[in-house]
Amino acid sequence: MEYSYKISDPQVLKVVAHPLRVRLLGLLRTDGPATASELGRRVGESSGSTSYHLRELFKYGFIEEDDERRDGRERRWRARHRYTSWNSRELSDTPEGREAVKIMRLRQAEVVRRVVEEFDESAWSPEWVEVAGVSDHFLQLPPAAVGEFMTRTEEILRELAERYAGAPDAPHVQIFVGGFPRARTEEP
Incomplete structure (x- = not known):
């Protein structure tokens, strides 16, 4: 797995900023390869929905098929990069770029909120x-x-x-x- 994927196109940043795609990509990075069905169960979505969003992540280079662990019936997906980055100043040169950066910052804040809520001290x-x-x-x-x-x-x-x-x-x-x-x- 490569370390970083640097985004310079606001459209690509908007693709990954989708709430479900952010979660799917995060799960593939942290938990490793999975099928659309497995991810669907984890996030409470249908395999059809997760499959669509996985194909979008694939189309823009965020994930790839995991041929090493192919199970025959369903594709297994894995993250291509550990980390996604972008230059906010460069992307903010256009209204579309400013919107994409703002959306992504809000998605990041949602992840922080979710992690804090899910932390159970007793565990x-x-x-x-x-x-x-x-x-x-x-x-x-x-x-x-x-x-x-x-x-x-x-x-x-x-x-x-x-x-x-x-x-x-x-x-x-x-x-x-x-x-x-x-x-x-x-x-x-």
């Missing part, structure tokens, strides 16, 4: 309960500092993923990183 060890969570920081930083933070965070996450690959006590973990300037308010 995890005290060590996991202690470190799981979301924090927010209110700082005064220029765009260059936020960019540096994002770059360094990515480097740290890659290093940690390599160092702990295959660790027996390492389940899949979702790490969320974001930074936005606060809305400007008029001075009194």
Whole structure:
């Protein structure tokens, strides 16, 4: 599996921003190859619906058939990339691009909400309960500092993923990183 798929076309970003497609792609990335029927059961959709959306993800290069585990009756799909990225500034040069970036940011926020809602402290060890969570920081930083933070965070996450690959006590973990300037308010 390749590490990243960088999107430069707003239409492609809108394709993956569909709520069901985001979930399907996420499941294929975290849980591995699956059929439309298996994914349909996981997300509460018909196999016809999931099959349609999987074909769209395939058409735009997000997923591929998993020939190694083909079960004969149904196609098995797998993610082609661990991560999807885009340059918000470049995409925001057009109204269509701004809309696609906004939709994708809202989808990302929905994923964060769902993960927080699904976390059940009683099902995890005290060590996991202690470190799981979301924090927010209110700082005064220029765009260059936020960019540096994002770059360094990515480097740290890659290093940690390599160092702990295959660790027996390492389940899949979702790490969320974001930074936005606060809305400007008029001075009194």
